[in-house]
Amino acid sequence: MTETQRQPSASLSRRAFLQSAAAAAAALHLADVPARASRGAGKVRFYKNLGHGHIGVRANQQQALDYAVKFGFEGITPNPGEFENRSATEIRDWVETMKSKGVRYGAAGLSVEFRRDEESFERGLERLPKEAAILRQLGVTRVATWILPGHGELTYLQNFKQHERRLREAAGVLGDQGIRLGLEFVGPRTSRARNRFPFIC
Structure with a gap:
């Protein structure tokens, strides 16, 4: 099978994933509406x-x-x-x-380098508990980072699994201190074009 023949299937998988993820996010949002309403509108701005x-x-x-x-x-x-x-x-x-x-x-930025090699990730993850404890003392409740739209070596699935594992571990450490992790997708055309394998786009 040629690369051209395989491409529609990969595209369909990404589309199906994004559709299911959007549906799940919408469901979670709607499920939380009563709870947020009970906490009172106008408290968050x-x-x-x-x-x-x-x-x-x-x-x-x-x-x-x-x-x-x-x-x-x-x-x-x-x-x-x-x-x-x-x-x-x-x-x-x-x-x-x-x-x-x-x-x-x-919000603070996520200091853990989760986009590169495993050693860099592990070093950052090792430092994160102490950092998260300091953030909690400072009153910080949110940490944010961004997702790049591709990778030079990892395929879509490989990259997805790596993101899932690493970000789950980082989010767990932050969660122990009552801090939530937010993700931003960065996907301008210039960024998408420079990578061999596209990701979440």
């Missing part, structure tokens, strides 16, 4: 979060807080590495300082 690193601004947490206050942001991106050698009391005092200025923490 969007707020402006300063992710200074995303716009090329170098700043420690104190500087980020100062920028947030100066330019009207209600949140900043956490950097747990700055608090590795801080005591619980120091961290608590810092959080109170932020609250006094009307600023909170937004």
